[in-house]
Amino acid sequence: MGASPSSSRVSAGRSNDPPILILTSLAEGDKHGYALLKDIERFAGVRLGPGALYGAISRLEERGLIEAVEASGRRRPYRLSAAGAEALRSALADLRVIVDEGSARLSRRAGPTPAAGAAR
Amino acid sequence: MRGSRTIEWLLRCYPPAWRARYGEELEALIVDMTGGRVPWRMRLDVIRSGASERLRAAGFDPGDPPAERARAGAVLVMWAWALFILGGAIVAKSTEHWQSAMPSGAGRAAASAAFTVLFWAAAFTGLVVLAGIVAALPSMARMLRDGGWRAIRARIIVAVSLTVALVSATIAMAAWAHGLAPRLRNGHDAAYGAAFLAWAVLSAATLLAWTSAAGRTAFRLRLPGPVLRLQALLACVAEGGMAVVAAATIAWWALVAESSPGALVGGPTSGRAPVIVPSLTLALALMLGATALGALGARRAAGAVAALD
Numbered sequence: 001m002g003a004s005p006s007s008s009r010v011s012a013g014r015s016n017d018p019p020i021l022i023l024t025s026l027a028e029g030d031k032h033g034y035a036l037l038k039d040i041e042r043f044a045g046v047r048l049g050p051g052a053l054y055g056a057i058s059r060l061e062e063r064g065l066i067e068a069v070e071a072s073g074r075r076r077p078y079r080l081s082a083a084g085a086e087a088l089r090s091a092l093a094d095l096r097v098i099v100d101e102g103s104a105r106l107s108r109r110a111g112p113t114p115a116a117g118a119a120r
Numbered sequence: 121m122r123g124s125r126t127i128e129w130l131l132r133c134y135p136p137a138w139r140a141r142y143g144e145e146l147e148a149l150i151v152d153m154t155g156g157r158v159p160w161r162m163r164l165d166v167i168r169s170g171a172s173e174r175l176r177a178a179g180f181d182p183g184d185p186p187a188e189r190a191r192a193g194a195v196l197v198m199w200a201w202a203l204f205i206l207g208g209a210i211v212a213k214s215t216e217h218w219q220s221a222m223p224s225g226a227g228r229a230a231a232s233a234a235f236t237v238l239f240w241a242a243a244f245t246g247l248v249v250l251a252g253i254v255a256a257l258p259s260m261a262r263m264l265r266d267g268g269w270r271a272i273r274a275r276i277i278v279a280v281s282l283t284v285a286l287v288s289a290t291i292a293m294a295a296w297a298h299g300l301a302p303r304l305r306n307g308h309d310a311a312y313g314a315a316f317l318a319w320a321v322l323s324a325a326t327l328l329a330w331t332s333a334a335g336r337t338a339f340r341l342r343l344p345g346p347v348l349r350l351q352a353l354l355a356c357v358a359e360g361g362m363a364v365v366a367a368a369t370i371a372w373w374a375l376v377a378e379s380s381p382g383a384l385v386g387g388p389t390s391g392r393a394p395v396i397v398p399s400l401t402l403a404l405a406l407m408l409g410a411t412a413l414g415a416l417g418a419r420r421a422a423g424a425v426a427a428l429d
Contacts, residue, residue: 032145033146034149037153049161050149050153050165051146051162051165051166051170052165052169053149054145054146055169055172055173057142058141058173073148075145
């Protein structure tokens with residue numbers, strides 16, 4: 001028994017996890033590191049450090065979720081692979097379950113709370 | 121340019137293979153973000169990421185499958201044992217004459233008991249580590265048959281070369297020591313002392329080179345489940361053995377220091393001798409550090425084996 005193949009799933013984790021942010025950014029089109037950072041800051045308000053960004057990029061590339069695009073300069077763009085798009089869909093569906101459940105619970109909680117306060 | 125040197129230094133935090141693939145891109149990104157003057161917060165981000173990549177390269181990725189984690193844990197215990205041996209060798213050298221320098225009595229009997237525990241626990245732990253290596257031999261033979269020699273060749277050559285040098289140096293030192301009076305052999309001949317120190321450094325380098333070769337080999341083996349479980353079990357037992365040896369060393373030191381501190385340096389048994397001996401302090405620090413490292417490895421291996429089922 002040796003090492004098993006790496007998982008191609010991205011854990012839903014938190015919505016500000018670097019892998020999800022990178023996959024989301026690349027869903028719009030190919031980007032290099034600096035463009036990724038700027039885009040992520042714009043749509044998520046998260047400022048990733050260069051170390052955190054490239055740590056996530058290397059793992060995503062290793063798992064086949066993103067691919068490097070040929071580039072002549074030192075700024076290499078990345079693109080979302082088919083497996084990456086599927087992994088992002090799956091992670092977003094997981095997050096949506098939490099969003100829906102959380103919203104439903106909050107709306108249920110919103111009703112009785114003022115009444116309970118008035119009864120006291 | 122100062123900024124370039126900083127970035128170059130930061131990139132050295134990453135393992136060479138990672139640097140070869142992403143180093144240029146990361147450097148370009150840092151320059152784009154900072155213009156070359158890297159703020160401390162960013163430096164910490166890169167250092168943390170580089171350390172994480174080095175841990176991954178050494179087989180310590182938390183996302184690794186259980187088989188890989190068990191293997192990495194066992195290899196870490198093997199590294200801990202190598203460091204522990206270095207500490208143990210310093211203890212052995214420092215305590216060569218303690219029994220003859222200590223008067224007989226209750227203190228000596230108790231210290232002798234602690235020393236006996238230390239010795240046999242060390243011997244037992246050595247056998248446990250050896251058993252782990254023997255258990256991996258069939259998998260190693262398979263790896264070599266499948267053409268795995270190329271991956272480990274460089275480290276094995278370094279280890280064998282150091283071993284040849286060590287054997288030659290040992291023969292030369294033994295011949296030299298044979299012609300010296302005991303007093304000169306024990307610190308009163310500067311040239312012999314310097315040569316002995318060089319021999320000790322060569323011994324340590326040889327041990328670490330073999331450990332490095334064994335570690336690299338271990339990461340290339342395809343170990344069956346039962347062997348992985350055995351390796352994890354042996355890693356836990358070896359860690360226990362190191363803890364016992366370290367505890368026995370502390371007990372021995374305390375007992376000798378209490379009744380006859382001069383015996384710690386093999387000197388006179390009366391008068392005010394220091395109880396904190398630099399060589400023993402270094403040895404104990406190495407042993408305790410190795411035991412802590414081994415505990416991390418054993419914990420990782422044991423946790424991974426539970427997930428293997």
